[in-house]
Amino acid sequence: MTDLLFATTNPGKQREIRGLLSGLPLRLLFLNDLPAVPEVEETGATFEENARLKARGYAALLPGGYVAAEDSGIVVPALGGEPGVYSARFGGRPDDLSRNELLLERMASLDGEARAAYYEAIVVLMEPGGAERLFRGRVHGFIAKVPEGERGFGYDPLFYHPSLGKTFGRASQEEKDRLSHRGEAIRALRSYLESVLKERAPDEAREENG
Numbered sequence: 622m623t624d625l626l627f628a629t630t631n632p633g634k635q636r637e638i639r640g641l642l643s644g645l646p647l648r649l650l651f652l653n654d655l656p657a658v659p660e661v662e663e664t665g666a667t668f669e670e671n672a673r674l675k676a677r678g679y680a681a682l683l684p685g686g687y688v689a690a691e692d693s694g695i696v697v698p699a700l701g702g703e704p705g706v707y708s709a710r711f712g713g714r715p716d717d718l719s720r721n722e723l724l725l726e727r728m729a730s731l732d733g734e735a736r737a738a739y740y741e742a743i744v745v746l747m748e749p750g751g752a753e754r755l756f757r758g759r760v761h762g763f764i765a766k767v768p769e770g771e772r773g774f775g776y777d778p779l780f781y782h783p784s785l786g787k788t789f790g791r792a793s794q795e796e797k798d799r800l801s802h803r804g805e806a807i808r809a810l811r812s813y814l815e816s817v818l819k820e821r822a823p824d825e826a827r828e829e830n831g
């Protein structure tokens with residue numbers, strides 16, 4: 622079975638990615654399944670640049686396999702796009718709770734449409750032959766005034782989805798996957814992988830039969 626290395630160590634992302642890719646005829650690995658790997662620095666100015674940096678940087682770890690990387694975050698237009706690519710290290714705060722507190726502080730004087738926000742995810746796939754593919758997902762919502770719910774991870778207790786009528790912190794995994802930026806991007810990756818694996822399968826069967 623071909624390997625797919627998904628280059629992340631974030632447990633929240635891993636849980637969602639594992640669920641969204643379940644049943645594919647690929648062995649899914651994450652960075653923590655490999656011996657200590659030097660970290661690729663996220664020096665890009667956009668999610669796309671960072672996803673490409675990570676996918677290219679980690680591609681050599683798995684010659685002959687697929688390597689994917691995802692960069693994601695939450696964007697608040699009224700804050701000039703913050704936290705954006707700095708979502709994981711917003712204000713230098715060390716954990717989700719204190720980053721959420723900082724976001725609420727920064728938005729204390731904002732109401733209504735000014736509380737609009739979106740999550741974005743960019744996934745870059747490096748194929749065994751060296752080709753590079755990009756998949757995107759975005760979900761729009763609002764930043765709640767107080768955290769609600771303990772599900773999900775990161776900014777989920779603050780991310781209110783209007784048609785769901787609750788924050789992602791209160792959503793089931795199925796509800797979040799159906800609507801989320803990561804759900805959209807990983808479903809696009811999944812259907813691409815399904816199509817290439819289907820094309821490859823007859824060749825592999827021929828090789829194995831002699």
Ligand code: IMP
Binds near residue numbers: 773803
């Ligand atoms: P990175 O892609 O590893 O740089 O980090 C993405 C960061 O964006 C996470 O650490 C979270 O703070 C935030 N983020 C991305 N996706 C989600 C999500 O689905 N829920 C909550 N926070 C998220």
